[in-house]
Amino acid sequence: MNSVFFKVSRSAPGGASKHVQSFRVAIQERMTVLDALFAIQREQDPSLAFRYSCRVAMCGTCAMYINRIPRLACKTGIENLASETITVEPLPHLPVLKDLIVSLEPFFAQWKRVRPAFHFSGRNSQELARIPPASEFGRQAREKRDCITCGACFSACGVTGTNRRYLGPAAINKAYLRLMDPRDDAVEERLRVVNDELGGIWRCHTQFNCVAACPKGIDLTDSIARVKRAMLRPGRFREKLSETSGPEV
C-alpha cells in the first residue's frame, strides 16, 4: 500500500454546494488520516479546510467521519483502516461550516444544559474531600472522566440525529459524574434535566453507537443506564450514597 485514494467531502462556507473530491496520497509509515489531510493541503489543494489542535488525541478537535465511523483524524492510522479508498466526511448530525469542519454548537448547547461545571456550596471549607478509590464514584470517575468533548458520540448516536432535544451521551455522562460526586450539590437542577421525558435519559435506545465511537473508550451507555436505574430509586443521588463503597447502582 504505497498510496491511498482519499475521497474527501468538500463544501463552500456554510456547508453549501457539497461534493466529493478525490485525492491520491503517497503513504508513509505510521501515517495518520490527519497527516494525509496535511499532505493534501500542502501538495494538492491548499483550500481544504479541517480543524485540529493537539495531534495526540487529547483535545478532541479533529473528530471526523472516516470510513463511515466518527473518529479522531490524529488517532486513526491509515494502515489500521486497511482500506484502498478512505472516505473523509464532516461529523454527521452537526451543521457543516466548510469542508470537514462542523459547528459543535448543538453538542455544547446540550452539554451546557446539564450544568457541567462543579457546584460546591462549601467552597471555602478547609476540609479535604475524601474520595475512596474503591467507592462507586471513585471507580466510575476513573473510567469516565476522560471525555475530551470531541462530539464523536453525539454524531454516532441514532437518537441525536432525529431528536434535537436529546442531551446526547457526553452530556449525560458528565451529569452522571457530577451527580455521583459527593462534593457537588447542584443535584436537583441536573436531575430535572436528565429526567426530561423528551430529551433526557429515557430517550436512549441502548444502541451502543456512542460506546463504539468514543475515542477514549468511555462506556457512555453504561453511564446512561446507571442514571436510568438510579432514577427508579428516588433519593439515590440526593443521599450521595456514592461516598461509601456500598452496593452498585
Add this chain to the structure above:
Amino acid sequence: MKNSARLLVRKYSWQYSGMLAWLIQRVSGLLLLFYLFLHVLTINKLSQGPTAFDQAMSLFQRPAFKLLEIALLGTVVLHALNGIRITLIDLGVGHEKQRQLFWLLALGIGGLIFLAGAIPIFLFSILRI
C-alpha cells in the same frame, strides 16, 4: 463488493453490532405486530361460525403459508432472545458483553432453536414425507 458496502459490513459486523441489534428488534417488532392483526382477524372468523373458521384454517395449511410460519418462528425467536438481551442490559447484567449476547445468544442460540422448529415444519408440512 463495492467499497461502501464493504465498509458497512465491517462497521456493523462487530463494533456497531448494538445498532444492528436495535434495528433488527424494531423491524421484527413491526412484523410481529402485522402478524398479530392477521391472527386476530382469523380468530374473529369464529364469530361467523365453524365453516368460516375452517375455511380460513384450510388456507393456512397450504405450503406457502407454512413457509410464512417458518419465517414467523424465526422472527419470534429473534425478537424474544434479543428482548432478553436488552432486559439484561437494562438491569445492568452483561453490559460489557452486549455484542457477544447479540451474536451468541440472539443469533447463535436463536438460530439453533429456529432450525429445531423449522426443519420439522419443512419436512412434515411442506414436503409431507
